[in-house]
Amino acid sequence: MTLPPAIEAKGLFKVFGRNPKDAVRRLRAGATRADVADAGSAAVIDASFTVQPGEIFVIMGLSGSGKSTVLRMLNGLLPPTAGDVLVQGQSVTKGSATALRGIRQRSVSMVFQHFALLPHLTVLDNAAYALEIQGVGREERRERAREILGKVGLGDRADAMPDELSGGMRQRVGLARALTSGTDILLMDEAFSALDPLIRREMQEQLIELQRELGRTIVFITHDLNEAMFLGDRIAVMRDGRIVQNGTPEEILTDPANDYVAQFVQDVDRARVLTAGSVMAAPAATTPVSAGVRGALRVMRDLQVGSVSVIENRRFLGTVTDRAVIRAVKDGRTDLRAIVHTAHAAVHVDDPLTDVVERAVERPVPVAVVDDAGRLVGAIPRVTLLAALGNVPPVTRENPVIDLPATVPASEIIQTLAAVEQPMAASPASRPTAATVGAAPGGRPAKNGASGTTDARATIEGAAR
Numbered sequence: 001m002t003l004p005p006a007i008e009a010k011g012l013f014k015v016f017g018r019n020p021k022d023a024v025r026r027l028r029a030g031a032t033r034a035d036v037a038d039a040g041s042a043a044v045i046d047a048s049f050t051v052q053p054g055e056i057f058v059i060m061g062l063s064g065s066g067k068s069t070v071l072r073m074l075n076g077l078l079p080p081t082a083g084d085v086l087v088q089g090q091s092v093t094k095g096s097a098t099a100l101r102g103i104r105q106r107s108v109s110m111v112f113q114h115f116a117l118l119p120h121l122t123v124l125d126n127a128a129y130a131l132e133i134q135g136v137g138r139e140e141r142r143e144r145a146r147e148i149l150g151k152v153g154l155g156d157r158a159d160a161m162p163d164e165l166s167g168g169m170r171q172r173v174g175l176a177r178a179l180t181s182g183t184d185i186l187l188m189d190e191a192f193s194a195l196d197p198l199i200r201r202e203m204q205e206q207l208i209e210l211q212r213e214l215g216r217t218i219v220f221i222t223h224d225l226n227e228a229m230f231l232g233d234r235i236a237v238m239r240d241g242r243i244v245q246n247g248t249p250e251e252i253l254t255d256p257a258n259d260y261v262a263q264f265v266q267d268v269d270r271a272r273v274l275t276a277g278s279v280m281a282a283p284a285a286t287t288p289v290s291a292g293v294r295g296a297l298r299v300m301r302d303l304q305v306g307s308v309s310v311i312e313n314r315r316f317l318g319t320v321t322d323r324a325v326i327r328a329v330k331d332g333r334t335d336l337r338a339i340v341h342t343a344h345a346a347v348h349v350d351d352p353l354t355d356v357v358e359r360a361v362e363r364p365v366p367v368a369v370v371d372d373a374g375r376l377v378g379a380i381p382r383v384t385l386l387a388a389l390g391n392v393p394p395v396t397r398e399n400p401v402i403d404l405p406a407t408v409p410a411s412e413i414i415q416t417l418a419a420v421e422q423p424m425a426a427s428p429a430s431r432p433t434a435a436t437v438g439a440a441p442g443g444r445p446a447k448n449g450a451s452g453t454t455d456a457r458a459t460i461e462g463a464a465r
Contacts, residue, residue: 280378
């Protein structure tokens with residue numbers, strides 16, 4: 001059985017003023033916020049979105065954009081001028097007052113910006129207050145409240161009074177009260193904006209952990225784009241009462257709907273938002289472990305790359321470099337598994353780029369990307385990683401070749417290859433040179449989309465050892 005959406009907002013308008021119905025009519029006909037100022041102040045204009053169960057949905061925008069007004073229409077604190085809100089399939093705007101109270105008690109809880117704790121109650125009784133309103137017995141509600149206080153890190157402060165707590169602790173009590181109520185949906189109105197930056201970050205991380213553990217649906221209001229990007233599974237960006245873009249953090253960051261959104265996201269820490277899967281390219285060079293050393297060398301020669309990913313039944317085993325392969329050939333070894341660099345561990349497709357950057361710095365080869373089953377699904381060359389972080393296309397131009405003297409004659413490379421392949425043609429056109437095999441770093445021609453271009457000098461040095 002398919003569950004209904006946790007929340008559906010359908011064409012919501014909210015106009016404060018003398019003639020709100022007329023303002024809505026004109027707005028639907030294409031009028032702007034300023035055009036209807038004589039009839040009223042249009043706080044929200046034709047807002048529509050759906051929130052799925054278990055999702056963190058963030059509504060963000062500058063002050064006056066209408067985001068908090070939208071939130072208050074979701075639980076009936078403000079009736080919309082036009083449109084409808086459904087909570088788990090039940091209308092908030094068209095039901096009776098009794099039905100609305102039932103929705104608030106069973107389905108929706110709210111966490112406020114300024115804590116809203118009762119100063120004469122202990123932390124435990126504040127956390128249990130929603131259950132008291134529902135008529136739950138004292139011992140049962142206190143037991144449930146103690147459990148939630150433990151989850152938010154306040155198990156040892158149950159008997160404290162609100163004025164004995166720091167701001168971060170009081171906000172945890174407010175969050176515990178909403179969680180203790182047992183509702184499936186939490187509405188959070190800039191709940192962390194009054195906290196210090198370090199405490200705010202800690203609360204963000206704790207909210208994500210709680211959501212994963214408890215599976216609640218969260219609608220979170222913020223004006224901080226970095227916070228929205230960190231928390232949200234999807235984000236609705238508002239401007240002047242309208243939703244101008246609704247999408248995942250990656251979609252908003254990489255494909256902004258207009259110049260306003262583009263300016264909004266230009267200073268976002270992309271490494272925290274983008275994942276390995278969003279920037280990876282198809283793995284350019286792979287070989288099955290059963291192909292042996294000769295097979296790996298053949299792939300490197302044909303694709304002119306300096307490393308290949310080794311797989312077994314699509315699972316990533318590690319990488320081998322040109323130096324290791326040529327050394328194995330010269331030593332007469334054939335087992336590819338014996339020279340695989342297992343230290344070149346892969347990253348998961350959902351890992352943030354902050355993890356990928358660390359791996360890319362530590363190794364000279366593209367970072368492999370795997371799925372939940374350990375299967376190789378992509379690779380991230382350094383040029384692709386830097387382009388993603390710098391928000392530029394991963395395309396380079398050809399640079400002039402700067403010929404540097406080889407440390408070993410190219411004929412030695414040819415002899416090494418000839419040991420495992422048919423003798424290469426001896427004509428000058430077929431012999432590798434600094435231009436055809438690749439020049440030293442900084443002087444070789446760049447290849448668009450290349451991952452791990454062979455460094456001729458490194459190859460030659462490896463052959464000589």
